[in-house]
Amino acid sequence: MPPAEVTLESIRAAGERIAAHVRRTPVIESEAINAGCGARVWFKCENLQEIGAFKIRGATNAIFALPAGALAAGVVTHSSGNHGAAVAQAARRRGVRARIVMPENASAAKLANVRSLGGEIELCAPSLAAREAAVARLIIDTGAAFIHPYDDPAVIAGQGTVALELLEQVPELDCVLCPVGGGGLASGIAVAVKGLRAQTRVIAVEPAGADDAWRSFQAGALQPAGAPTTIADGLRGALSARTFALMRAHVDAVVTVSEPAIARAMRALWQQLRLVIEPSSAVAYAALGDPALALRGRRVGIVLTGGNVDLDALPW
Amino acid sequence: MPPAEVTLESIRAAGERIAAHVRRTPVIESEAINAGCGARVWFKCENLQEIGAFKIRGATNAIFALPAGALAAGVVTHSSGNHGAAVAQAARRRGVRARIVMPENASAAKLANVRSLGGEIELCAPSLAAREAAVARLIIDTGAAFIHPYDDPAVIAGQGTVALELLEQVPELDCVLCPVGGGGLASGIAVAVKGLRAQTRVIAVEPAGADDAWRSFQAGALQPAGAPTTIADGLRGALSARTFALMRAHVDAVVTVSEPAIARAMRALWQQLRLVIEPSSAVAYAALGDPALALRGRRVGIVLTGGNVDLDALPW
Numbered sequence: 042m043p044p045a046e047v048t049l050e051s052i053r054a055a056g057e058r059i060a061a062h063v064r065r066t067p068v069i070e071s072e073a074i075n076a077g078c079g080a081r082v083w084f085k086c087e088n089l090q091e092i093g094a095f096k097i098r099g100a101t102n103a104i105f106a107l108p109a110g111a112l113a114a115g116v117v118t119h120s121s122g123n124h125g126a127a128v129a130q131a132a133r134r135r136g137v138r139a140r141i142v143m144p145e146n147a148s149a150a151k152l153a154n155v156r157s158l159g160g161e162i163e164l165c166a167p168s169l170a171a172r173e174a175a176v177a178r179l180i181i182d183t184g185a186a187f188i189h190p191y192d193d194p195a196v197i198a199g200q201g202t203v204a205l206e207l208l209e210q211v212p213e214l215d216c217v218l219c220p221v222g223g224g225g226l227a228s229g230i231a232v233a234v235k236g237l238r239a240q241t242r243v244i245a246v247e248p249a250g251a252d253d254a255w256r257s258f259q260a261g262a263l264q265p266a267g268a269p270t271t272i273a274d275g276l277r278g279a280l281s282a283r284t285f286a287l288m289r290a291h292v293d294a295v296v297t298v299s300e301p302a303i304a305r306a307m308r309a310l311w312q313q314l315r316l317v318i319e320p321s322s323a324v325a326y327a328a329l330g331d332p333a334l335a336l337r338g339r340r341v342g343i344v345l346t347g348g349n350v351d352l353d354a355l356p357w
Numbered sequence: 358m359p360p361a362e363v364t365l366e367s368i369r370a371a372g373e374r375i376a377a378h379v380r381r382t383p384v385i386e387s388e389a390i391n392a393g394c395g396a397r398v399w400f401k402c403e404n405l406q407e408i409g410a411f412k413i414r415g416a417t418n419a420i421f422a423l424p425a426g427a428l429a430a431g432v433v434t435h436s437s438g439n440h441g442a443a444v445a446q447a448a449r450r451r452g453v454r455a456r457i458v459m460p461e462n463a464s465a466a467k468l469a470n471v472r473s474l475g476g477e478i479e480l481c482a483p484s485l486a487a488r489e490a491a492v493a494r495l496i497i498d499t500g501a502a503f504i505h506p507y508d509d510p511a512v513i514a515g516q517g518t519v520a521l522e523l524l525e526q527v528p529e530l531d532c533v534l535c536p537v538g539g540g541g542l543a544s545g546i547a548v549a550v551k552g553l554r555a556q557t558r559v560i561a562v563e564p565a566g567a568d569d570a571w572r573s574f575q576a577g578a579l580q581p582a583g584a585p586t587t588i589a590d591g592l593r594g595a596l597s598a599r600t601f602a603l604m605r606a607h608v609d610a611v612v613t614v615s616e617p618a619i620a621r622a623m624r625a626l627w628q629q630l631r632l633v634i635e636p637s638s639a640v641a642y643a644a645l646g647d648p649a650l651a652l653r654g655r656r657v658g659i660v661l662t663g664g665n666v667d668l669d670a671l672p673w
Contacts, residue, residue, distance in 0.1 A: 091388055
C-alpha cells in the first residue's frame with residue numbers, strides 16, 4: 042500500500058464530495074494567546090462540526106464514495122466515540138443502517154451522541170482486539186461494509202480536507218500542529234499541506250501515555266501500541282502500516298506531551314477561546330511552547346479536533 | 358431623552374466605527390437542536406469575541422466616538438464583569454487608561470479577564486448604589502470619562518450592531534431572542550431589527566429572579582430592580598428610563614425563565630454546540646419552548662452574549 046493512494050487530488054475530490062454534508066468550520070485567533078506564546082496562532086474549530094468532531098469528514102467521504110450496491114446491508118465500524126458518531130451521521134445522510142462497536146469505557150457523552158444519530162451500539166471490552174473481533178463477526182453475520190476509523194484511503198482523504206480549508210482561511214502558515222492517534226488526521230493533513238505548500242512544517246503531537254507514533258518515528262519502523270493511558274481518549278488508537286508510511290513521507294516531526302500539560306491546555310482553551318474541546322483537542326496546543334519546535338514568531342495553525350466531553354467528569 | 362437618539366443610522370455608524378476592533382462572530386446552527394425544538398435556530402456567538410462578550414461593541418463605539426480631549430484622564434466604569442473587560446480592551450486600543458469598579462462577588466474569571474486587559478480594578482460592595490458611589494468619586498477625583506454599562510446612546514448603538522450582522526448572516530428571521538439585564542443589548546437589537554425588518558419579532562428574556570424588565574412591561578412604567586437573585590450574573594442590572602423607553606417602542610415582549618431552566622439550557626448548549634457560554638447567555642434558549650411565544654416552525658435568532666465562566670463553579 043504505497044503512500045500515493047492518498048494524494049492532494051484525492052483530498053480535493055473528497056472536499057467536493059463532502060461539501061454538502063459537513064461544515065466549513067471557523068478559524069479563531071486570540072490576541073491573549075498570541076501574546077502569551079509569542080506566535081500567531083489560528084485554531085481550526087472542528088469541535089464545531091454538527092457531531093462535534095472532524096471525523097465526520099472521513100466517514101462521509103468513505104460512505105459516499107461507496108457504490109449503492111456495497112451499502113445494501115449498511116455499514117459497521119468500531120470507535121472510541123467520535124468516528125462512531127460520524128459513521129452514524131454519514132450513514133443516516135446516505136440512508137443506510139449503521140452498527141457501531143464501542144468500548145464499554147467510552148464516555149457517556151459519546152455513547153449518547155452515537156445513539157442520538159441513529160447508530161446501533163454494540164458494546165465490547167476496551168481493547169483493540171475485542172473491537173476488531175466484534176466488527177469481524179458483524180461483517181460476517183450481516184454483510185455490512187466496514188468503515189475503518191483511520192486505515193482507509195477514503196477516510197484519510199476526508200480528514201485531509203481540514204487542511205485544505207485551513208490553508209484557504211489562513212494562507213502562509215509556517216507550521217500546522219495536529220494530534221495523532223491512529224494517524225488518519227495527521228496523514229491526511231500532512232499530504233494536503235505538503236501538496237499545497239511544501240515549506241509549511243507539519244508536526245503531529247501525541248500524549249506521552251500513548252506514544253506509539255513517537256516511538257515508531259524514533260525507531261524508523263512501526264512499533265506496537267502498548268497499553269495507552271491518557272485522558273485523551275480519542276488518541277488511544279495506534280498507527281497502521283498505511284498511516285505510518287504516509288506520516289513518514291509527509292510529517293516533519295512527532296512530539297509528545299504529558300498528561301498534566303494536556304489538562305492545563307484544555308482548561309486554558311476553554312477559558313480563552315470559550316470553546317468546549319475534548320482532551321484530544323488540547324494536545325497540539327500543549328506542545329506549542331516546546332522549545333524544540335522553535336515556533337516563536339511563527340504563523341501556526343492548530344487543529345481543534347473535537348468537543349465531545351463528559352461535562353460531569355472534567356479533569357480539574 | 359427620546360428613543361430616537363438611538364436609530365438604525367446611529368447603529369450603522371457604530372458598525373463602521375468598531376469594524377476594525379471587534380470580531381464579526383460566526384452564526385451556528387445545530388440539526389440536533391432544530392429537531393428537538395421543531396424550529397430553525399441560529400445562534401449568534403458573541404462569546405467568541407476576543408473578550409468573550411458582546412460588550413466590546415458598545416464600549417468600543419462609546420470610547421472611539423469621544424474626542425481625544427475628553428479622554429485625557431482615561432475612562433471609568435462599573436461592571437459585573439464583561440463591560441469592565443470591554444472598556445479595558447477598548448481603552449487599551451484607544452491608548453487611554455481604564456479604571457473599572459467591580460463588585461466584590463464578581464467571578465474570578467471576570468476579575469482575571471479585566472486585569473489581563475490592563476484594566477485597573479477597584480472593588481466595591483455588590484450593590485448598584487455602592488458601584489455608582491465609587492464611580493462618582495473616581496470621576497470627581499480623576500476627571501475620567503464615564504462609560505455607562507448600558508444607559509448611553511453610543512453604548513446601545515454599539516450593542517445593536519449584533520443585529521446588523523445577524524440579519525446579514527441569516528436573512529428573514531421570524532424572531533430574535535436576546536437576554537435583558539440593563540437593556541442596552543435588548544434596546545440596540547430591537548432598534549436595529551425593527552429598522553431593518555419590521556415584521557421580525559424581538560423578544561427579551563429575563564431571569565425570573567431579576568425580573569424588573571418584565572414587571573416594568575406589565576406595569577407600563579419603570580419598576581425598581583428589587584434584589585436580583587440569579588446565576589445569570591450579567592443580567593442583575595436594572596433598566597434605565599432610556600432603555601425602558603427604547604424597549605417599549607421596539608421590543609414585542611419580555612418573558613422570564615426560572616433558574617433551573619437557565620442551568621439546563623446552559624448545559625444543553627455546552628453539550629450540543631460545544632461552546633462555553635455563561636448563564637446569562639442561556640436565558641434566551643431557555644425560553645425557546647415557551648408555548649406563548651409560538652416559535653414552532655419559525656426561523657429564530659438567539660444571541661449568545663458571553664462565555665466568561667468560572668470553570669471551578671459550574672452549576673451542575
